[in-house]
Amino acid sequence: MTLDDLIQRPQYSVPQAQKEAVLLAELTRLGKSHRERSPEYARLARVMFPGSADPQNLAALPYLPVGLFKERLLSSVPESEVFKILQSSGTTGQTPSRILLDRETAQLQTLALSRIMTSVLGPHRLPMVLIESADLIRDRRQFNARAAGLLGMINFGRDHFYALDTNLELLVPELKDFLRRFGGGPFLVFGFTFLVWTRFYQPLVEAGLDLSQGILIHGGGWKKLQEQAVSAADFRAALRKAMGLTRIYNFYGMVEQVGSVFLEGEDGYLYPPNFADVIVRDPYTFEEVAPGQTGVLEVLSALPRSYPGHCLLTEDLGVVQAIDSPACGRFGKAFSVLGRIPDAEVRGCSDVIATKVG
Amino acid sequence: MQIEILLPQQGVIALEELPGLLAGSTAADPFHESVVEASVDFSQRIFRDAEARGHPELLALAYWMRKAEVNRLSAQFRAIQLDHRTLTPRGIVFHLPPRNVDTIFVYSWFLAALTGNRNVVRLSPQRSESTSILLRLLRESLASAAEPARSGTTIVSYHHEAEPTKMLSALCDVRVIWGGDQTVEIIRRSPLAPHAKEITFPDRYSLSAIRASAYADLSEEKRDYLANQFFNDSFWFDQLACSSPRLVVWCGSGSETHAASADFFPRVAGCVERRRYVLPAAVSMQKLRYTCSAILNSPVEECRRYKGLTVLSLASLAGFQRSHPGGGLFVEAHLESLTDLAPFLDRRDQTLTWFGFTPDDLHALVRRLNGRAIDRIVPIGQALQFHRFWDGYDLLQEFCRCVYIESTFQATRPTPSDVGGGS
Numbered sequence: 001m002t003l004d005d006l007i008q009r010p011q012y013s014v015p016q017a018q019k020e021a022v023l024l025a026e027l028t029r030l031g032k033s034h035r036e037r038s039p040e041y042a043r044l045a046r047v048m049f050p051g052s053a054d055p056q057n058l059a060a061l062p063y064l065p066v067g068l069f070k071e072r073l074l075s076s077v078p079e080s081e082v083f084k085i086l087q088s089s090g091t092t093g094q095t096p097s098r099i100l101l102d103r104e105t106a107q108l109q110t111l112a113l114s115r116i117m118t119s120v121l122g123p124h125r126l127p128m129v130l131i132e133s134a135d136l137i138r139d140r141r142q143f144n145a146r147a148a149g150l151l152g153m154i155n156f157g158r159d160h161f162y163a164l165d166t167n168l169e170l171l172v173p174e175l176k177d178f179l180r181r182f183g184g185g186p187f188l189v190f191g192f193t194f195l196v197w198t199r200f201y202q203p204l205v206e207a208g209l210d211l212s213q214g215i216l217i218h219g220g221g222w223k224k225l226q227e228q229a230v231s232a233a234d235f236r237a238a239l240r241k242a243m244g245l246t247r248i249y250n251f252y253g254m255v256e257q258v259g260s261v262f263l264e265g266e267d268g269y270l271y272p273p274n275f276a277d278v279i280v281r282d283p284y285t286f287e288e289v290a291p292g293q294t295g296v297l298e299v300l301s302a303l304p305r306s307y308p309g310h311c312l313l314t315e316d317l318g319v320v321q322a323i324d325s326p327a328c329g330r331f332g333k334a335f336s337v338l339g340r341i342p343d344a345e346v347r348g349c350s351d352v353i354a355t356k357v358g
Numbered sequence: 359m360q361i362e363i364l365l366p367q368q369g370v371i372a373l374e375e376l377p378g379l380l381a382g383s384t385a386a387d388p389f390h391e392s393v394v395e396a397s398v399d400f401s402q403r404i405f406r407d408a409e410a411r412g413h414p415e416l417l418a419l420a421y422w423m424r425k426a427e428v429n430r431l432s433a434q435f436r437a438i439q440l441d442h443r444t445l446t447p448r449g450i451v452f453h454l455p456p457r458n459v460d461t462i463f464v465y466s467w468f469l470a471a472l473t474g475n476r477n478v479v480r481l482s483p484q485r486s487e488s489t490s491i492l493l494r495l496l497r498e499s500l501a502s503a504a505e506p507a508r509s510g511t512t513i514v515s516y517h518h519e520a521e522p523t524k525m526l527s528a529l530c531d532v533r534v535i536w537g538g539d540q541t542v543e544i545i546r547r548s549p550l551a552p553h554a555k556e557i558t559f560p561d562r563y564s565l566s567a568i569r570a571s572a573y574a575d576l577s578e579e580k581r582d583y584l585a586n587q588f589f590n591d592s593f594w595f596d597q598l599a600c601s602s603p604r605l606v607v608w609c610g611s612g613s614e615t616h617a618a619s620a621d622f623f624p625r626v627a628g629c630v631e632r633r634r635y636v637l638p639a640a641v642s643m644q645k646l647r648y649t650c651s652a653i654l655n656s657p658v659e660e661c662r663r664y665k666g667l668t669v670l671s672l673a674s675l676a677g678f679q680r681s682h683p684g685g686g687l688f689v690e691a692h693l694e695s696l697t698d699l700a701p702f703l704d705r706r707d708q709t710l711t712w713f714g715f716t717p718d719d720l721h722a723l724v725r726r727l728n729g730r731a732i733d734r735i736v737p738i739g740q741a742l743q744f745h746r747f748w749d750g751y752d753l754l755q756e757f758c759r760c761v762y763i764e765s766t767f768q769a770t771r772p773t774p775s776d777v778g779g780g781s
Binding site: 040044067283284286296313317342343 | 636637638639640642643646647649650651653654658659660661663665666
């Protein structure tokens with residue numbers, strides 16, 4: 001089996017052992033190519049992971065902390081081949097990640113995302129509600145992660161309806177029009193989790209709209225909802241109760257590996273597509289931990305060609321829940337993301353409060 | 359605005375009442391009995407307290423304030439009084455300790471109090487468990503102390519507001535700023551009275567030097583002991599204390615130094631494991647990210663990752679970067695001799711912990727540096743032992759004014775005005 005087969009075969013259909021064998025060969029080859037083309041990557045791999053040129057398993061592949069892309073533009077292509085630069089949205093005060101794409105990587109990302117999405121949406125484009133303002137993508141030069149994510153998803157829908165106005169208020173009459181036209185058949189609802197909750201669900205709690213034919217795909221993290229004490233289960237239950245929405249798929253992904261989206265199965269766990277995987281590592285020893293144990297998530301993807309981002313250690317905690325236990329018809333690792341690694345209380349003599357004076 | 363008072367009595371007062379509160383107490387004679395007794399009593403309370411026993415840094419503090427040490431300081435204080443000079447308290451000392459090295463405020467408070475000063479300490483409202491323990495015990499000690507010790511210390515707590523810092527800065531005779539360069543810069547925007555002075559403890563960097571041949575001569579047992587001492591120096595405050603070593607310099611021939619390093623760090627990693635030192639996951643991740651940046655930005659030849667411990671070997675110290683993530687990351691370099699280190703050191707470098715050098719080696723380095731760098735040279739194992747000499751200051755003297763007294767009246771000797779014929 002080749003990478004192409006992994007992409008073309010129905011997603012989530014490859015048993016873990018088989019998948020690991022193909023991915024190991026593919027990622028080793030990809031790593032070699034990055035070593036040849038990115039001097040920075042070659043140096044990191046050589047100094048930090050001596051003896052890793054011929055890894056025996058996925059966990060032995062050199063990995064980079066995802067935050068490194070905030071400090072460095074790491075490239076495996078000559079400047080002339082750079083097709084676009086993706087930027088993470090980055091919270092205020094943080095430097096965003098910058099990811100270089102060439103045409104090949106961008107095309108692979110598009111193809112891969114389509115294979116993932118069609119596995120739950122079916123082969124046809126569906127009428128689509130976007131829980132966003134149309135302003136977000138009006139300026140296409142600004143490729144922040146939210147806009148990039150949105151643009152990636154637009155292709156899976158038709159008759160697009162941007163449900164929020166400039167102030168991110170829900171356009172209720174227009175939404176009702178959309179439902180009158182398309183609400184009787186399958187339609188797609190897409191948005192970032194926090195906006196879906198605060199700008200879509202909350203205004204509609206009492207509205208009694210029927211979205212039972214909708215398929216909601218949402219992602220972007222639970223942090224803000226956790227602050228409001230809304231769990232994934234609360235989220236699902238509330239949307240079902242308020243608007244009859246039952247087909248809900250959360251996704252986990254990041255700008256550093258666009259296209260490698262981990263989509264929720266019907267059992268509420270996330271699943272890597274055929275061409276990607278996750279490894280959970282002990283945050284202290286960085287050794288792989290057993291299923292059921294919490295650790296730092298590493299994400300592996302065969303897509304990144306133009307930058308050495310095929311094995312990335314995230315700053316998120318996660319846990320592998322099961323392997324090849326196709327309760328919802330999916331092979332591979334079933335995992336959960338438990339949120340960001342909590343900030344450490346910094347000690348030391350030199351960290352004192354920035355006292356505001358005057 | 360309102361500010362919280364934690365000591366002598368707990369409560370909340372209006373900011374305007376603060377000067378009145380401080381005006382109520384008077385300076386004590388240096389090493390006044392009441393202050394000595396209160397300090398010793400405080401030390402004993404820490405030793406006896408069940409809660410404090412769980413915090414080794416508090417026990418170290420108590421040890422440092424024990425009676426024998428106070429007596430020693432008292433004798434040293436007498437020794438620095440000269441015939442023509444009497445050391446007197448400066449008045450009010452305003453301490454601004456860092457939020458997270460809990461014990462530090464006690465060190466500067468202790469020396470300032472012993473020398474007779476009245477003290478105002480500002481603590482952050484976010485206090486760690488050990489700070490809370492210290493506060494409770496200090497409150498008990500002072501409540502049972504005699505005057506002037508009893509009301510000589512005020513501890514206030516407020517967030518980042520400028521007003522109380524401004525008020526206390528204008529009012530105090532000495533301001534002590536513990537913290538980073540940025541903190542010093544911000545607090546300096548609040549002016550001091552013209553006569554007042556300031557003691558700052560800004561960002562510092564510390565290192566260790568080991569003579570490889572001396573290390574090679576050690577028995578297994580002594581190597582383990584050295585590694586253990588080094589572990590204490592480094593890991594007590596997650597390697598973020600300013601005097602904890604971050605750079606390790608091996609001195610000797612190339613093969614000797616590499617062999618010593620290869621033997622030493624696994625022993626330190628062994629301590630990390632035995633002592634069950636656990637790093638917050640976020641710091642561990644910072645370490646990994648720092649390691650990657652360092653490999654890309656500096657001449658790192660080799661990266662050794664042990665459990666809880668990372669060692670980055672530099673090919674050269676030229677352009678050496680002092681940023682550091684803490685949490686058990688060591689940069690190492692190999693040099694022929696200790697004096698070869700001199701060109702790479704600068705003002706930020708504070709403590710050099712050493713093993714295997716002669717007094718002549720150490721003095722030669724200091725002479726070579728001639729004040730450019732390094733304020734403290736102590737054996738490995740003593741990095742965190744606070745001392746009256748710190749950051750280039752003699753704190754016993756810094757908290758005092760020096761009054762010059764010419765006490766003999768020599769009537770027979772001609773005065774300049776006699777000689778000059780009057781003006």
